[in-house]
Amino acid sequence: TTEIYTLSLHDALPISGFQNYEVFSMVLNFLGREAASNLDYSNNELVGVELRGRPGHTRGLSVENCFFLLLCRYKVGLLDEDLAVRFGMSQSVVSKIIPTWTKFIYFRFKELDIFPDRDIIELLKPQCFKDKYKGTTVIIDATEIYIERPRNPEAQQLTFSTYKNNNTLKALIGITPSGSICFVSQLYGGSISDKDITLKSGFIEKLQRDDEIIADRGFNIQEIPEIVSKGVKVNVSTFINESGQFTESELLKTRQIATLTVHVERAIKRIKNYHILDFIPVTMCKNGLIDMNFFCLCNVH
Numbered sequence: 421t422t423e424i425y426t427l428s429l430h431d432a433l434p435i436s437g438f439q440n441y442e443v444f445s446m447v448l449n450f451l452g453r454e455a456a457s458n459l460d461y462s463n464n465e466l467v468g469v470e471l472r473g474r475p476g477h478t479r480g481l482s483v484e485n486c487f488f489l490l491l492c493r494y495k496v497g498l499l500d501e502d503l504a505v506r507f508g509m510s511q512s513v514v515s516k517i518i519p520t521w522t523k524f525i526y527f528r529f530k531e532l533d534i535f536p537d538r539d540i541i542e543l544l545k546p547q548c549f550k551d552k553y554k555g556t557t558v559i560i561d562a563t564e565i566y567i568e569r570p571r572n573p574e575a576q577q578l579t580f581s582t583y584k585n586n587n588t589l590k591a592l593i594g595i596t597p598s599g600s601i602c603f604v605s606q607l608y609g610g611s612i613s614d615k616d617i618t619l620k621s622g623f624i625e626k627l628q629r630d631d632e633i634i635a636d637r638g639f640n641i642q643e644i645p646e647i648v649s650k651g652v653k654v655n656v657s658t659f660i661n662e663s664g665q666f667t668e669s670e671l672l673k674t675r676q677i678a679t680l681t682v683h684v685e686r687a688i689k690r691i692k693n694y695h696i697l698d699f700i701p702v703t704m705c706k707n708g709l710i711d712m713n714f715f716c717l718c719n720v721h
Contacts, residue, residue: 437495437694437720447720448487451528456483461520481509481517489514490521494717497695519709526712529719535594535602535626544598552676553655555632558602559595560623560639561684562614563692564588565607565714567700581610589700591714592621593691595684604718607711614638619646627652634680657681691717 438444448456481489489507492498500518504511541557549556569587570576581588588610594603605621618624618639624646627633631650633641637657641647647654657674691697694717704710 437491444484444488448484451487451525453483456486456521456524459520459524461516481507481513486517486521489517490525491720493518494694494696494713494720497698522709522712522716525716525720529716534600534604534719536596536600538628538631541596541598544596546597549597549680553632553634553680555630555653556597556634556655556680557628557631559597559634559681559684560592560603560618561636561681561688562590562592562617562638563688564590564610565692565697565700567705567710568702570702570705575609578609578611584610586610589705589710590617592617592623593684593688593718594623594626595687597683599683599687601687601718604715607714615641615644619644624650634677636681 438447485507489503492503492506498506500511500514503514507514538557545554545556564581564584565588566584567579567587567589570579576587579587579589581590589607590610590612591607592603592605592614593601596602603621603623603626605617605623608617608620612620614636618641624644627647627650629650630652632653632655634655635641639654639656642654642656655677657677691714696713697717700710704713
């Protein structure tokens with residue numbers, strides 16, 4: 421495998437998921453280079469400390485390279501031992517960089533309200549929505565990520581997903597018709613229903629009067645009082661009737677909605693391309709780091 425530290429940052433950027441150095445630099449500027457250079461790593465403190473790697477090799481790691489290291493962990497799923505070798509430093513230093521930068525990015529992104537105004541949504545709305553469900557402001561879906569099976573029986577029950585037949589964490593994701601992520605819930609135990617996660621996540625508070633939602637058929641949320649009181653319309657696929665067949669109008673509606681919900685499925689797939697989500701140890705669930713990781717991945721995807 422090519423060792424990342426032998427490449428220039430410009431050459432290696434595709435590994436991190438960024439198109440080019442300009443985009444990488446723009447995101448880092450938004451996060452704040454000065455703030456990043458003064459991060460408190462107590463418990464994970466790197467300020468003023470040289471980073472020691474292979475025998476005879478000592479160097480400081482720049483802000484850019486710290487950010488790049490984190491993205492390599494996110495996107496490629498490289499473990500601490502692997503990153504230590506590639507970046508020429510000790511594993512203990514890598515284990516300080518990753519959680520510190522994750523928290524830094526999380527709290528920086530948390531300052532933003534990523535749910536856009538309706539005027540912006542309308543301005544960027546694709547024609548496919550204008551032709552079929554022109555009032556749509558947000559498309560929602562739930563996604564689950566696999567976790568290590570907890571030892572605690574109560575935690576096992578809370579996180580067991582009958583849909584996945586495994587222990588998972590579940591999040592609610594919302595996108596605008598143009599495809600950008602506009603809502604990310606915290607992670608809940610995989611046993612939670614789509615209706616309950618909609619209620620508990622704070623999503624409804626983001627909705628304005630007369631908004632329109634597109635959702636998968638599992639989201640039986642049309643009768644939630646908070647949604648009804650706001651006059652929000654929920655367009656969901658029709659469940660098959662007692663005869664076991666769709667009427668012609670039901671079939672047409674189901675097909676139309678399916679062609680539009682695919683956009684949120686694609687957004688979720690892009691998030692899951694970050695291999696750090698392939699398997700989550702219980703330790704990440706206990707300290708809240710997985711919530712921070714997931715939120716950051718949704719914002720940099």
